[in-house]
Amino acid sequence: MNTRDAASHGTFHLTWARPSAALTLRDWLAHLARTGRVATIDKPVALEHELAAIAKRLDGTQAAFFTKPGGHDVPVVSGFMSRRAWIAEAMGVAEADLLARFRDAADQPVPSKEIPRAEAACQQVVHTSGIDLHKLLPIPTHSEHDNGPYITAGLVIARNPRTGVQNVSINRIQVHGPDRMAILLLPRHLYAFQKAAEEAGDALDVAVAIGVDPLTMLASQAITPIDHDELEIAGALHGAPLPVAKCVTNDVHVPAFAEIVIEGRILPNVREPEGPFGEFPKYYSAKEAREVIEVTAVTHRSDPIFHTIVPAEMEHLLLGAIPREATLLAHLQRSHPGVKDVHLSAGGVCRYHLWVQFDKKREGEAKNVILCAFGAHYDIKQVVVVDTDVDVHDPAEIEWAIATRFQADRDLVVIAGAQGSPLDPSTTVGQPEDAPPHLQGVSAKMGLDATRPAVYPAHVFTRVYIPGQDTVDLDALVAADNRAFDAYLSRHHD
């Protein structure tokens, strides 16, 4: 638990030393509520825009809990992992150890444990006929130009048709019929499963789990090779096998403690329009033809909670950032052991701008680190490398390093025409509006070596430091009131 976070919450009690093996969304929400971090909205709110507007205003401050969303008696929660410090707290580590802990879990997964259906909280209520998602669940419409309600916090779980190993990802899902949804599949593991099933003329069975704890949410975003079940990383983060239950209409296994599970099948050779939808770069994705899920069942707790993530807000951005940072740090350290820490900045939508803290020994090394980072993930557009005396998590420190240790004519690296994020709108300039996928996302990369010389004359690059600045005991020194000051003024008044 880090003291900065404790201080920002006044009456905080250090009761959360380690994550519980049975940590559920409810445990976590109860913990947040005890520490003043849940805002309960007990008035009726509209599912269209109003709910997301309120949650957006609270993002990073308090989780929003809506008891009467859109006339439903199923509450909606949003923003329960919208600060780095909260996520570290859920993991039971200091903020500085967050990436190392996540990497350890990804390296040492813990197999899940199947439990009987009778014990699975997520299947206390089962609907298999007459399903109308709009009646069953309070599904919000978030941004101004979104094409209707979206499920934004659903863990999409499917089995590799070739190996049977599960995959977990979060995909945006547009609910456009009572039992029909369009899903965005980016070219990763779920996409590969769907392609394999489709080539064989088969539907792909899936489950969408909504309302899980922060550790399971985070594990779903691990960047792992195919056929590594992300639920096993969730088990490692929990410190115990994750209890899972088999779905009622297919063989997918879901976290048994999930609040809600939508079961279904991605239909082969069916595409329906999806979008526009406001995405993580804070711009809209266009309407395109997407894969379709036909819903076969909805199961839930007897009193379920629906989780929605407000797109492009901190809960969304951090969920992507932390697993990426853990992966990027490991990638950089393999070639450059002097790399100490990395940070995907909020201003760079936790995807595009990477800040690297590096213990430079020789000239030129920082540029090698920059090139290594460009190769690590196509989303990385700008890299700043700083020395170990610069706080890589503080934007003002990064700017200071650039202001005082960087010269554009010798410390700037620009690579033109590389692959970047297709969701970065600046990559579309000069492109036809209907550019085919293989032409999308072409982007320049920019690297800034903001490290000081490896060797420099005395004091030129020595940061100003006042002996005692970190250790003076202000509580012992500063008077409780200004009586001495007032007495001084009255004595010296003329």
Ligand code: MN
């Ligand atoms: Mn995967």
